[in-house]
Amino acid sequence: MDSASGLPTLAVIGATGAVGAVMLDLLSTRRDMYGEIRLVGSDRSAGRILRVRGRSVEAVPLTREVFDGVDIAAFAVPTPVAAEWAPVAAARGAVVVDGSPAFRSGPGVPLVVPEVNPERVRERPRGIVAGPGCTTLSMIVALGALHRRYGLRELVAASYQAASSAGRSGTDTLYAQLEKVGGDRALGNRAGDIRGVVGELGPFPAPLAMNVVPWTGTPAPGGWTSDEIAVRNETRKVLGLPNLKVSATCVRVPVVTAHSVAVHAVFEERTNQREAQEILARSPGVVLCDNPETHEFPTPSDVVGTDPTWAGRVRRSLDDPRALDLFLCGDNLRKGAALNTAQIAELVAAEQTG
Amino acid sequence: MDSASGLPTLAVIGATGAVGAVMLDLLSTRRDMYGEIRLVGSDRSAGRILRVRGRSVEAVPLTREVFDGVDIAAFAVPTPVAAEWAPVAAARGAVVVDGSPAFRSGPGVPLVVPEVNPERVRERPRGIVAGPGCTTLSMIVALGALHRRYGLRELVAASYQAASSAGRSGTDTLYAQLEKVGGDRALGNRAGDIRGVVGELGPFPAPLAMNVVPWTGTPAPGGWTSDEIAVRNETRKVLGLPNLKVSATCVRVPVVTAHSVAVHAVFEERTNQREAQEILARSPGVVLCDNPETHEFPTPSDVVGTDPTWAGRVRRSLDDPRALDLFLCGDNLRKGAALNTAQIAELVAAEQTG
Incomplete structure (x- = not known):
């Protein structure tokens, strides 16, 4: 929890990608429910300056330490990256919201569409919540x-x-x-x-x-x-x-x-x-x-x-x-990817803020 | 019947249109089952010289007399033209094969796809055989x-x-x-x-x-x-x-x-x-x-x-x-229009030739 605001700290993993760009746009226009927002890019794009909520934020590389103090980690990355790093984030205490197919069919991972089954977001024994693919x-x-x-x-x-x-x-x-x-x-x-x-x-x-x-x-x-x-x-x-x-x-x-x-x-x-x-x-x-x-x-x-x-x-x-x-x-790219992830993250943020 | 060849006389109504052009191509490449082939265009396009079976043929305008001596009249024209002129051709003794929607749902008009229900082509009390639309x-x-x-x-x-x-x-x-x-x-x-x-x-x-x-x-x-x-x-x-x-x-x-x-x-x-x-x-x-x-x-x-x-x-x-x-x-434009009409005409021609 962000100590200054009392609001959850959010990390966006894949912030420099195509879905990540839509995610930053959504974070800048939807209701602001977060304290700190950490932006994580690929090794290649780390250091790039991105705009979110009207401020400039530097993208940092993906490391274990990036999840320290993170309450919610929103993943907008290719499947192998999500498969490797979501459990790392969950083990360090973050609730992972993953838009990739990596965990969708897994037992113990709820598959959530906030307009349809928002109640399922709380049943996350592995600390991971997934969203369906864009066609669904x-x-x-x-x-x-x-x-x-x-x-x-x-x-x-x-x-x-x-x-x-x-x-x-x-x-x-x-x-x-x-x-x-x-x-x-x-x-x-x-x-x-x-x-x-x-x-x-x-x-x-x-x-x-x-x-x-x-x-x-x-x-x-x-x-x-x-x-x-x-x-x-x-x-x-x-x-x-x-x-x-x-x-x-x-x-x-x-x-x-x-x-x-x-x-x-x-x-x-x-x-x-x-x-x-x-x-x-x-x-x-x-x-x-x-x-x-x-x-x-x-x-x-x-x-x-x-x-x-x-x-x-x-x-x-x-x-x-x-x-x-x-x-x-x-x-x-919106409801089919970034928006659904953002909506799930908001459900978790509302729960954490209490 | 064409007296020189003993083969049926065919009239193509709408020979100068888009489907008509494909029809002429098909008549030039499929088995030749006809004696004379008469090409009928719109008033605007009558007089145009068209190629069929390697020969040049002048398109003539649509009149009652154009059907004199015609055994099979293949219609590739808009619905209102077919609705008006198919009964004229049938009354003058031609078997009409119509690709338009004008008669598809009519009683007494078989709807024929030669690979599926060729036997229905003989049941034509009104002298008209129709083909389905391109989506079907x-x-x-x-x-x-x-x-x-x-x-x-x-x-x-x-x-x-x-x-x-x-x-x-x-x-x-x-x-x-x-x-x-x-x-x-x-x-x-x-x-x-x-x-x-x-x-x-x-x-x-x-x-x-x-x-x-x-x-x-x-x-x-x-x-x-x-x-x-x-x-x-x-x-x-x-x-x-x-x-x-x-x-x-x-x-x-x-x-x-x-x-x-x-x-x-x-x-x-x-x-x-x-x-x-x-x-x-x-x-x-x-x-x-x-x-x-x-x-x-x-x-x-x-x-x-x-x-x-x-x-x-x-x-x-x-x-x-x-x-x-x-x-x-x-x-x-082929099986969806001109080809199905040509195939039905061939069934009728085979029947007439015996």
Whole structure:
């Protein structure tokens, strides 16, 4: 605890990365719940001066000592770094909030989305709280709201995932490919001609400009991808439904930032289009944007940079009164990463401040 | 019947349009089953010289007399033109093959996909045979093959539709927007910034470059689009399953040509991943492209300009042994329009030739 303010000391691990930058922005604009904020960068970026809460703070390198006196350690780092250092931080007394996949499926580690299961944040025997991945986070707040009313039984999801969730090389690759294709009218009409001009594929297994790529993540058994399995496991864990039926298909689209998901959700109870829209409209963290006749539905380019999950195209399935179809969009770097971590850290800070 | 050859006379209505151009290409490369081929253009394009089967043919304007002596009239025209002129052609004795929505749902008009229900082509009391729309056609050949083995019971589909199915203005709009966004790295990170630079939206209700738009077609009751309703009605009619459960979400993506669909299909029988892959691999009109570990899955840029439906990402659902998830791609101007019409015309020609 920061002795001057009586408020918790926060360390941001990965403050110099892409998600870290969004985290500093959030810390500067959301309610200030912290005393000291320590910024930890990679060895390469240590010493860089960053801005947070209107002040300049120097990024320090990651060492064991950096966690001394830290109450909350928010991790926005690659999986191997989190796997190694989160237990170090927890052993030194900090509550770790990790946005990486390192601990998501682990026993004794709650998987928390503050709008859905905030109560789980207190059950952390290992001192670590995890948040789900960006694909799950782009739909779970809206799904959780509908689940509370109707009881979710089955989920079929097809994603439209942005390049930036593949890191800076994902974003750089998409921009470079778009620059090469420009508006070249010779392209897009013959098999393989995009492949011939886009240049480097970067982290993607096929050209992304003027294309869609039905693969994100790494190979998992049965022909699934790690992302598709993660959507299933994370949705089950966050909603507390260990037997929920889930089928996801994860597809990358040539969008810089903001994931979208087409959702078919089957519930225990009969649904109603108007009521479902009202539930979404009044749910914290969700914005209803659903009047197609006046072209109101969420698109990535309209929701990028915003905090909520945007919900639209809400329809009751024509052949099953217990099923709803809807389209969801959310910023994969904000609610999909930094914002969810910041929200969990705030729950812990409120608890510590008492 | 063409008196010199003893082969049917074919008229192509709409020969000067985008789908007509693909039709002429197909007539020049597929087995030649016709005597005379008459090319009919719009009033504006009549007189233009077109190439078909290696010969130059002048497009003539659409009149009642153009159908004199025509055995098969293939229509590749907008819906109102088909609605007015198909009955004229049929009354003068031609078998009409219509690719537009004008007659798809009509009683007494078979809806035919030659790989799936060729036998239906003979049941045409009104002298008109219709083909389904491009979204249905991008999945129905593969679905039909799996249905024959397992018995389809339920379909959930999310589409990734190309700009060219919105006509030439769709293609022109996407190219123009891509030219404006180029590889501009300032774009795609703030809400609305794409909207500020792409210029004309053309036939789309939101920017398409660097975006996805969850709306294709016109408003239908219950928040559905006409395209989503069409997928349901057409799939039911082609497969002869009037009570099939169908939920579709139609989404436009910044791809010039080739539609993709993420499919979740529930069957009567238990499914098997390997067997489903084999069924698809040996089905006429389908190519299996399914080895993700070596980056083999269908993408629009790899299948554009080809005839088959490409199937990949075949997975048995983890929570339902009767369900399969897969990803399908097909050229919306070829199998999705001109090719299906040409194939139906060939069935009729074979019947007439005896």
